[in-house]
Amino acid sequence: MSTMTINLKIWRQKNSNDPGHFEDYKLDDVNEHMSFLEMLDVLNENLIKEGTDPVEFDYDCREGICGSCNLVINGRAHGPKHMTAVCQLHMREYNNGDTIVIEPPRAAAFPVIKDLVVDRSAFDRIIEAGGYVSVKTGAAPEANLIPVPQDTSNIAFDYATCIGCGACVAACPNSSASLFTGAKIAHLNSLPQGQPERDKRTIAMVNQMEKEGFGDCSNFAECEAVCPVGISIASIAEMRKDYVKAIF
């Protein structure tokens, strides 16, 4: 098992009012099987022992599904690997002596709380605007009453698998939230259960996305490249189609 020395350049920011700055750290004995976040845990253990405030970053499940983690590493959301959330990134991707720059996702709609932790409640509000099927508990019909073609169900699943991490926003040169919004619209609008509210949902979510201060989509498709679950930009096309249908 090989160990390495890693140089870190990490964004430190006390709170949303602080302008923030980079801080350099050096970490020895990094094990290649460590996850990236475990490497940061070790850094924090060292900082705590030195009496310095540890680096704050968001994480929870550490298995790539909760969507809490969202670091931008050397300019790439979730780091160098495709289809990988940063909690699933391992240090074997790096070499001895590498310098790694870690920044928070940068977007006006995601204000920094502390260091690498940002406020993504804008995503909650986009869902709140219409990302649901209005079915009251107990009012549901028998599950097999409406058959859903397997392909349709699979497509809906592919969109529904979004983990809401915000990497799409972080990576988009325009800070657009179109992939996130499009994915939820495409998920619900593709299913028979989502039809009654299709138009209302599409309009409301698109409007909310704009209101939150996310930028426009310029079809860079960078969002798809960084998405840890590989949501396709076809979801954005679905959103546009349904938006046009809703208007006419």
Added chain:
Amino acid sequence: MPSFTEALQSQVGRKILTGLTGIFLVLFIIFHLGGNLAILGEPDAMNRYSMFLHDMGPLLWIARIGLLAVFVIHAWLGISIWLRKRKARPNNYAVYSSKGGPSKQGLSSRSMAFTGVVLLIFVIFHINTFALGETQTVMIDGQETHDIKSLVIDTFENSALYAFGYAFVMLLLGTHLGHGIWSAFTSLTLSSKKASAVVYTIGVLLAIVLAVGFLFIPLYIYFGGGCDAALINCN
């Protein structure tokens, strides 16, 4: 439900409108290139083409105003998207790089605002030079008309600045269209997950053909020596 105009101003509406106007402009550019290539045809082909346009009378003006409107809308949308992007990310990354793979980020897509603005300025010069420029008259079929062909040849034969300047801007046009054509199709949802790669390739090829088509003429006139050039027949 938002009204139609409100819908046009939404993020989705803006993008669809950008795509629509973009495709219209691409169609115009293809048409324009056809006119330019007339310089390589029969001696009076280009001026005939010019005369044909002028003979359209009010229709030409409607077309001109329509084209101008489309162009202005496209430019305005592009600039407003760029301004919003600045607002949406007030603090930039210290390090930023594309992750590759399905990403369409590159020189072309990242420079859309820049190439767009250059094209906007260029168009003003271009209209000033050729549409409003002083021309000789020439007789065709007993009718007096502008000798646009001579103006073009004179302009490019005698000025390295014009010849190379035009060629350079046409490279930027190609760069703009490299992302633009694909993006327009995508915005208009005419692309799909499966067709994406094909649409992108066709877009890039079309952009190359258009850019090469346009930049060929000024350079050819300059290096070929105007009417002395093999493919240009002045008499």
Added chain:
Amino acid sequence: MKLDPKIPSGPLEEKWNRHKNEINLVSPNNKRKHHIIVVGTGLAGASAAASLAELGYNVSAFCIQDSGRRAHSIAAQGGINAAKNYQNDGDSVWRLFYDTIKGGDYRSREANVYRLAENSNNIIDQAVAQGVPFGREYGGLLDNRSFGGAQVSRTFYSRGQTGQQLLLGAYQAMMKEVHSGKIKYFPRHEMLDLVVVDGKARGIISRDLVSGEVMKFQADAVVLCTGGYGNVFYLSTNAKNSNVTAAWRCHKRGAAFANPCFVQIHPTCIPVSGDYQSKLTLMSESLRNDGRVWVPKKKGDKRPPNEIPEDERYYYLEERYPSFGNLVPRDVASRNAKMVTDDGMGVGSSGLAVYLDFRDAIKRDGEDVIRAKYGNLFDMYQNITDENPYKTPMRIFPAVHYTMGGLWVDYNLMSNIPGLFVAGEANFSDHGANRLGASALMQGLSDGYFIVPYTIGDYLAGNDVPKISTDHDAFKEAESTASGQLDKLLAVKGDKTIIEFHRELGKIMWDKVGISRSKEGLESAVEEIRNLRDEFWQNVRVPGEKNYYNKYLEFAARVADYFELAELMALDALDRNESCGCHLRDEYQTEEGEAIRNDKDYSYVSAWEYLGVNGKLETKLHKEPLEFEFVELKQRSYK
């Protein structure tokens, strides 16, 4: 302390319906006047918050994550059980009930489990209507897969992300009510105490994790849906923020803690690779449908797995349990993994792993079929271990996964503190001594969608809950207790980090209160926990301050609670002189290593009352006898 389970009378099949017909109702006009706090937004919390708001109650929903969608329910992979019998394989509510109560080794209430099985079908209907994309057959109807502990195929799934899809369904239902204004939503908030006024739960103390402010919230009832306490072991499959604090603080306010020693150790996790490890990753149990578990017959055999010939492989589950084979319940699979590794047959560099081999399944069905079923799990395994499971067998080992124990509740899911309801993994109610696969999602949603919304109405209609203000002394006292504990932690300024203490505590728990337990080991665990706890309070170093975002301060407070809970778990395990479900006492097993249950002396729920911590945990055991009228208690056999 009085523990009345309040189980309705009558035949098992009629209890729940009869109960619903008889309980008090709150009229629509009056519902509007009530305020209910829901803590936690996992499956139980989000579904309860949404359902209560739909009924007309004013709800405040709290969660520690930055969004309700991140609760750890999201990580459940395999599926959710329901007795739909779509496969025509003879399934029924009764069979689901029977499998679940047998799977729990007869340490749960018949009435609760039966109700769970009854509700299971409604959950599937609800989820489908919400747009949850379950796996479907070509004809467009819902598909099922099989899971451990059952001989029918009744598990509904969304590829390997069933928990995610069900949680997003519940989260979206909750956000719909946030939009309607019936739910006030408090993400990045951590409950630090329960406020009890005149013996009733009347509010919570919560810390805004962004500003650090400790705040008071008043309500007519509190629903605790804060999950399990598996992280007491430090390494577990739980999310890093999963914790016992909210439940433990309720315990300290008088709520009984039931069966704390019942901890499920999941058999199919990726083995530990080093000291730096922060968590363990589960591989869905569904893998056991096609994977075969084996170890080399020869002790210490270091050959690569593919070079070990067939006759030198020990398919220990298939050999010992011919009728269930690799699909034995989780506790049985975990215990057997421990036995073979204890015998020196373990594999991998640490010797603490067994193989889960897909060679034969790939040979039988082709790699494409296996990829379609488990592709994402295989990718995850390869990403973590850097090994290709299509070519080399996976290495797996048990890991702490779920806690069946939790706050004691009656049939109405109300704790012994009136007005404090507990739902989902946070309560002890339905899984007995062992939970079957695909039952956690079922329980969380059954509690949240279909039980609490009814029973809370019964409580509010039948009890006087006068208006009170957060200026009440009880609120002030709870606020200063919560705030004071944070100050106390920050003031220690010792030399050892929180994680170092937590890791040490976890090691004691894993070694002595883990897969198998002995009287001797448990007694020494109690001693070690007490000593380490004392050291913690003298030597922990908590960085920063409390008036801003400070994750390590959150951790410190949680670890402080684990130190008390850990002792209770060991004491509970010591009290239970039998082996049942996941609780294996070395002294009570057959020569072949099968558990010996003692129904005569231990057919009860252990409900512990908190009396204080003074060097040692002062606690008092209350017993709720378990009566079985409808099923015959048998020695569980999967042979």
